[in-house]
Amino acid sequence: MIAQTKSAIAVLALLALAGCGTPSESSFSPNKAKLGSLIPEAQAEIAKVLAENFGTPNQLIAWERFPIDYDKPDPQADDEHKNQREAGWRLKEGRNLYMTHCVHCHGVSGDGDGPTAKFLNPLPRDYRLGKFKFKSTLGPLKPSRNDLIHIVEQGIPGTYMPSFVLLGDERLGLIVDYVRWLSIRGDTEVRLANELINIGAGENDVSDAVTADESKKLKRPDVVAGVVKSINDELAGLVNDITTGLAEDWAKADLPESVVVPESPRTPPTRDSIERGKKLFLSQVEGKKTKCVDCHGASGRGDGTSTEEFWPIPDAKPARKYEVAGLHDDWGHPQKPRDLTRGLYRGGRRPIDIYRRIFAGITGTQMPGFGGTVLKDNEIWDVVNYVLSIPFDGKQSAYPTELEENDENRKKIASGN
Amino acid sequence: MNRFWFFFFMAAGVAAVGSFAAAPAMGWWFPGASLSPLGAQIDDLFYLIFVITGVTFIGVMLALGYILWKYGGGARDRGIFTHGSHTLEVVWSIVPAGILLFIALYQMDVWARYRVKSLFDPDALAHPVAEVTARQFEWRIRYPAPGKTLQDTPQPGDLYSVNDLHVPAGKPVVIRLRSEDVLHSFFLPHLRVKQDAVPGLVIPVWFQCDKVGEHELVCAELCGWGHYKMRGQITAQRDEDFRNYLEKLSNTQFDDGVTTAKADLPKTEE
Secondary structure, eight states: OHHHHHHHHHHHHHHHHHTSSOOOOOOOOOOHHHHTTBOHHHHHHHHHHHHHHHBOSSSBOOOTTSSOOOOOOOTTOOGGGGGGGSTTHHHHHHHHHHHHHTHHHHOTTSSSOOTTGGGOSSOOOOGGGOOOSSOSBOTTSOOOHHHHHHHHHHOOTTSSOOOOGGGHHHHHHHHHHHHHHHHHHHHHHHHHHHHHHHTTOBHHHHHHHHHHOTTSOOOHHHHHHHHHHHHHHHHHHHHHHHHHHHHHHHHHHTSGGGBOOOSSOOOOOOHHHHHHHHHHHTTOSTTOOOOHHHHHOTTSSSOOGGGGSOOBOTTOSSOOBOSSSSOBOTTSOBOOOOOTTSOOOTTOSSHHHHHHHHHHOOTTSSOOOOBTTTBOHHHHHHHHHHHTTGGGTTSOOOOOHHHHHHOHHHHHHHHTO | OTTHHHHHHHHHHHHHHHHHHHHHHHTOSOSSSOSSHHHHHHHHHHHHHHHHHHHHHHHHHHHHHHHHHHHSSSOOOOOOOOOOOHHHHHHHHHHHHHHHHHHHHHTHHHHHHHHOGGGSOHHHHHSOSEEEEEETTEEEEEEOOTTSOOOSSOOTTOEEEESEEEEESSSOEEEEEEESSSOEEEEEGGGTEEEEEOTTOOEEEEEOOOSOEEEEEEEOSOOSTTGGGOEEEEEEEOHHHHHHHHHHHHHHHTOOSSSSOOTTSOOOOO
16 A cells, blocks of 8 residues: 555656656657668768758757758847848748647657657658649649649648648748648658668678678678768768759759640530540540559449459569559558549549549559549549549539539530430 | 634625626626627516526525524524424425516527527528538538528538628628537627537527628537637628628638639748
């Protein structure tokens, strides 16, 4: 009894103390999945590069190389805006907002592994691959800044990503710029890891080199020293190439010509258009490899045959398959094709949103782009009209009422012809 | 130690009364006067109960103080023990029961106007302005297409929005409240409206906002780890502005990237 009381007091005391003192400084954690196959020395080199160029969460380094608006410090700023006196103040403001609103799911490093992440399905986005699903830009391009703002503003229905619309444009912009910066940081790490693998810094390469040496004189430290030397020779160049490339990619995403814009306005969702779209959806049109049905299923429930197959893991050596049947995304998580009957559209319900999903595909997933290759502009609109009609059993498509009423064909549908 | 308990208990009483007296000036009180007529009546009920309990509290404190002062000093007479007093028990049962009965009857009118569907404004009830679906952790809003009536299930022309509920000001409006996952509570503090959102139920809630502008909408039921994120707003607008808002929403929602403003094209940097 006394022991129990004592331990209860000890626990209470600990709890009371836990609230005291300064919290331990937060830090960016390394991308274990990508760095794990490197020798520790190479991992340390990458950590050094990141620390030198990006800093820590409390000591951010606003690297001017990237197309992110850090804004100039304003030494004259009044007390209310005294944070603006520092260099890179926009990045720091963005971090503060991110740490308040986003970090518990998306994590300090933007790895989608914050404390609440494990309760979520789907998992929060891991920014470090530099891939974002819902965007207006062409296939492989990065999302534009506006795309990310749009997502943070509207949230993603059907997931745990809520809307932050009431934060206002200013703060949304700050958050999104910090997310872009985090993504670039994580992307640099991943790309650098891949490059170092290429120059032989992989754990396997090193141990292979040791075992392959027939004279048995070659020792691991010698091999490692050699690898570290070639890393030191090439690192600066690699970092320069990677970050320059990333800067260009992100800048390109914000060019008007990167945005998917339909050639023609939306075809009114007449019964004919919906029917044409349905045929394309079901792959019933000669010479059109649409195959929507393979994943989304004949009734659009997201239960196509591909969801029951076992798929190989891309780039896995030796080749092996996922243990779970069905599609997986680039992050390696199981992923369901969208159930189109529910009327929940994660990337937005505007016709242009659906158009862009079909035209450019969804980055990081198995959803391919059909624009410019398989489908012509008007055919994409037909598919859009069909997709937007699936929640209404294919009878009518989401459409502004006013236009609907002016549309002869739609009146026919209404009267049952 | 003579007067310790007297001062101890009286200090508690004074602190309680003092904090109530200071509350309005410190901003601890209501978030401004009610912006809805029914809310003002709910406030009246609150004040009625507040006065009853306040007077009782002060009376009890005075009696307690009197006893503590009188018997708490040096005079340590032997206590007299009594057991049971029929009259006393009847009095302290009947009086509170009477007060409770009075409150129960007196508030029925307001309660009925707030909750009984047949007393809702028939026009507002027949044409709910929107369906509000609470989910972890936001408010998803579905308006019927302009000129149409809200249906139970989504319709092709429906307009969608999130966290910012627009309503016409100065007349009763009805929303249909749902929950997608767990219990939430739709709370409009400035209008004194609070209604739980219950999974599986569609609950009509009516209110009237007389003041054009943006007011708070919060979740008042701990609904999970992100409960604090569930802050929205209600925007009361003049009829015409409300119609314009829906039109704008419609233009955005049915944007095909060609005919309407190319919203997603990056703005040319200066």
